[in-house]
Amino acid sequence: MTAIEVTDLRKSYGPTRAVDGVSFTVAKGETFGVVGHNGAGKTTTVECLVGLRRPDSGSVRVFGEDPVRRRRVLAQRIGVQLQESELPDRLRVGEAMRLFAAFYERPDDWRAVMDRWGLASIARKAYGDLSGGQKQRLKLGMAMLGRPELVVLDELTTGLDPVARRETWTLIGDLKASGTTVVLVSHYMDEAEELCDRVAVFSRGTVAALAGPRELVDITGTSSLEQAYFALIGEAR
Numbered sequence: 001m002t003a004i005e006v007t008d009l010r011k012s013y014g015p016t017r018a019v020d021g022v023s024f025t026v027a028k029g030e031t032f033g034v035v036g037h038n039g040a041g042k043t044t045t046v047e048c049l050v051g052l053r054r055p056d057s058g059s060v061r062v063f064g065e066d067p068v069r070r071r072r073v074l075a076q077r078i079g080v081q082l083q084e085s086e087l088p089d090r091l092r093v094g095e096a097m098r099l100f101a102a103f104y105e106r107p108d109d110w111r112a113v114m115d116r117w118g119l120a121s122i123a124r125k126a127y128g129d130l131s132g133g134q135k136q137r138l139k140l141g142m143a144m145l146g147r148p149e150l151v152v153l154d155e156l157t158t159g160l161d162p163v164a165r166r167e168t169w170t171l172i173g174d175l176k177a178s179g180t181t182v183v184l185v186s187h188y189m190d191e192a193e194e195l196c197d198r199v200a201v202f203s204r205g206t207v208a209a210l211a212g213p214r215e216l217v218d219i220t221g222t223s224s225l226e227q228a229y230f231a232l233i234g235e236a237r
């Protein structure tokens with residue numbers, strides 16, 4: 001079963017061709033990695049997936065629906081953590097969870113989500129007083145409130161210390177095990193290698209390669225996804 005189908009997606013900002021003919025599909029239950037250099041078009045693509053940007057051309061379908069036209073319906077099925085989303089500094093963690101749970105028709109019990117995602121001990125902390133890792137954890141918890149079938153995570157672990165990053169990997173592993181479809185944008189090749197079933201390597205608004213991490217390593221005759229990435233990007237740039 002297909003969760004996401006993107007066909008020849010194009011999106012420009014003025015003269016900048018941010019996404020220049022991208023196609024891929026993501027199967028239900030798959031963890032799909034999106035990697036690539038700064039400005040490669042990753043965020044623009046995921047923003048089109050969640051209906052925040054309207055493509056100039058091409059087609060995007062999520063669970064068979066158009067994310068722009070059916071944004072409100074799909075918002076009930078998708079959990080999103082975007083790169084630069086911020087919350088008011090004085091909002092407490094528990095308040096944020098309770099508030100955001102109310103956006104969903106069938107929310108999970110927000111207190112149980114807090115327990116599950118390690119937020120209970122910081123429930124009374126204000127957002128502005130959280131560490132980078134705690135903010136990320138809160139955003140991940142918020143993305144889970146609607147019992148999502150698809151979770152879109154854009155640079156979730158950027159800026160986290162190695163321990164917090166590993167903890168986040170465990171949480172994503174749990175999501176995966178529960179059958180949730182995950183789209184993971186990351187700059188960390190070890191993360192993509194560990195977590196993703198397939199990885200799309202973006203370069204200059206296109207997909208330069210798309211395969212399982214092991215396959216990308218084999219195709220390039222390298223020994224890690226990081227080395228494979230450099231080999232692929234070197235060819236594409």
Ligand SMILES: Nc1ncnc2c1ncn2[C@@H]1O[C@H](COP(=O)(O)OP(=O)(O)OP(=O)(O)O)[C@@H](O)[C@H]1O
Nearest residue numbers: 013016017018036037038039040041042043044045
């Ligand atoms: N709102 C915007 N207005 C104008 N140009 C934009 C806008 N958003 C992105 N761009 C440009 O579009 C291109 C693709 O940006 P995008 O954020 O999609 O890339 P990215 O792969 O997510 O990069 P990064 O790894 O730095 O987050 C870049 O050249 C960027 O400068």
